[in-house]
Amino acid sequence: MIITRPRDWERIKQNLASIGAKSVFIMGCGQCATVAHTGGEKEVLQAKAALEADGHAVTGWAVGEVTCHLGGTKLESRKHFGDIEDADAVLVLACGAGVQTVADAVSKPVFPGLESVFLGNVIRHGVFEERCQMCGDCVLDLTAGICPVTTCPKGLLNGPCGGMWDGMCEVLQDRECTHVRIQRRLADQGRAATSGVLPPKDFSTKLKPGSVNLRNKKGGDRP
Numbered sequence: 001m002i003i004t005r006p007r008d009w010e011r012i013k014q015n016l017a018s019i020g021a022k023s024v025f026i027m028g029c030g031q032c033a034t035v036a037h038t039g040g041e042k043e044v045l046q047a048k049a050a051l052e053a054d055g056h057a058v059t060g061w062a063v064g065e066v067t068c069h070l071g072g073t074k075l076e077s078r079k080h081f082g083d084i085e086d087a088d089a090v091l092v093l094a095c096g097a098g099v100q101t102v103a104d105a106v107s108k109p110v111f112p113g114l115e116s117v118f119l120g121n122v123i124r125h126g127v128f129e130e131r132c133q134m135c136g137d138c139v140l141d142l143t144a145g146i147c148p149v150t151t152c153p154k155g156l157l158n159g160p161c162g163g164m165w166d167g168m169c170e171v172l173q174d175r176e177c178t179h180v181r182i183q184r185r186l187a188d189q190g191r192a193a194t195s196g197v198l199p200p201k202d203f204s205t206k207l208k209p210g211s212v213n214l215r216n217k218k219g220g221d222r223p
């Protein structure tokens with residue numbers, strides 16, 4: 001899921017002031033931002049109270065089911081058409097993808113209410129960790145299912161680096177070195193003998209913007 005954190009409130013106020021917005025509609029997200037406790041109903045109502053305390057009128061609010069889904073967000077926007085029309089701006093408590101979806105769905109100026117920080121694994125309720133940077137050239141087949149690109153702070157494919165000490169990471173000193181973990185798991189699975197030095201990754205596969213069109217039978221997706 002996409003992990004978000006609250007955006008600096010002063011910056012949000014500056015964004016609204018930059019267009020002289022006095023009234024605001026708030027859109028949250030029922031998926032990742034709800035799980036991350038940044039853009040669910042509770043946080044939307046907190047933003048509403050904060051906006052009102054700052055002297056803004058809140059014309060309405062909604063929590064989209066999946067705010068990055070264009071069709072669903074257009075539908076949600078139509079349900080709240082009058083409230084959105086009455087607003088000078090829309091504040092979106094969702095990831096950057098959700099903000100852009102809302103910006104495509106409504107005609108009003110749209111501002112982000114959150115910062116998008118990483119694609120996160122849910123370790124347990126309220127605990128998220130970054131495990132994949134979506135590099136487009138996965139090496140998990142060779143690294144026993146542990147991503148060195150993401151979980152080694154230096155992104156080293158082959159390690160450990162010279163700073164590893166007693167099995168622990170030089171940078172994140174409370175964590176075991178990624179490459180120690182990889183080598184141990186490979187050994188435990190009897191794969192160590194077949195593991196070699198990983199070749200340089202092909203970062204050309206990570207073209208931006210990514211695009212996949214399952215309806216396009218001739219291909220042509222990026223990357």
Ligand code: SF4
Pocket residue numbers: 131132133134135136137138139140147148149150
């Ligand atoms: S190598 Fe790491 S960053 Fe790349 S796709 Fe695999 S898990 Fe994700």
Ligand code: SF4
Pocket residue numbers: 151152153154155156159160161162163164165168169170171172176177178179180
């Ligand atoms: S100690 Fe290991 S995980 Fe930490 S930066 Fe060096 S190679 Fe990466």
